[in-house]
Amino acid sequence: MIYGYARVSTDGQTLDAQREALICAGADEVFAETASGAKFDRAELAKVLALVGEGDTLVVTRLDRLARSTINLLSILDSLSHKRAMFRSLSEGWADTTTPHGRLTVTIVGGVAEFERELIRARTGEGRSRAKARGQSLGRRPALTRHQQDEVRRRKLAGEAVREIARSYNVSASTISRIPS
Incomplete structure (x- = not known):
């Protein structure tokens, strides 16, 4: 058919x-x-x-x-x-x-095409290794600066609600929850 x-x-x-x-x-x-x-x-x-x-x-x-x-x-x-x-x-x-x-x-x-995929994978891996060696951070930028993260820690220790803290920084509650106290 x-x-x-x-x-x-x-x-x-x-x-x-x-x-x-x-x-x-x-x-x-x-x-x-x-x-x-x-x-x-x-x-x-x-x-x-x-x-x-x-x-x-x-x-x-x-x-x-x-x-x-x-x-x-x-x-x-x-x-x-x-x-x-x-x-x-x-x-x-x-x-x-x-x-x-x-x-x-x-x-x-x-x-x-398979050969090309392998070349791309190798070049990408080499580029990541070079970036790490230079101290460059990979991935997405943090939603909050270090200063903001410190403020979040203080507010969490003071007992403020995670949702309230999240609203004040315009981020999700899970972003605030992931920041260790």
């Missing part, structure tokens, strides 16, 4: 052209939705990915309709591969796992 998947980002766009192209490409059933590509919890995509099985093919008009990043695309392709299903993009001829050439190309692209 050939399944089509179509997506547009906003309500002002139309799915008609994608539906027509997918039907012309032989799609027996088309799953379509209006959702941002950045969202990973797209209902229609989840439905079609759950439905696709061995010997089936998932077809899209363009790769950006299916995935927002290379990592996301490769994850979806890996999922299809484990189900022994195929994938085909109508616009990007290289992204066609129904042919040996397409499977080779997707495998090479996957290898390059």
Whole structure:
């Protein structure tokens, strides 16, 4: 069975052209939705990915309709591969796992993406190590200055309610509770 998947980002766009192209490409059933590509919890995509099985093919008009990043695309392709299903993009001829050439190309692209992920991870780790060595603090800045934290400690010791202290600094009660007395 050939399944089509179509997506547009906003309500002002139309799915008609994608539906027509997918039907012309032989799609027996088309799953379509209006959702941002950045969202990973797209209902229609989840439905079609759950439905696709061995010997089936998932077809899209363009790769950006299916995935927002290379990592996301490769994850979806890996999922299809484990189900022994195929994938085909109508616009990007290289992204066609129904042919040996397409499977080779997707495998090479996957290898390059994995290599790139490892390089990014290594560079990020090195940067964090250098920052720590310079004494730079990592992460989010504290909501309260050291002086304010000292005042909070004094007020808590004096028995003032945590909620009252939090209101006076315009922070949550949990922020005040985390400051040791």
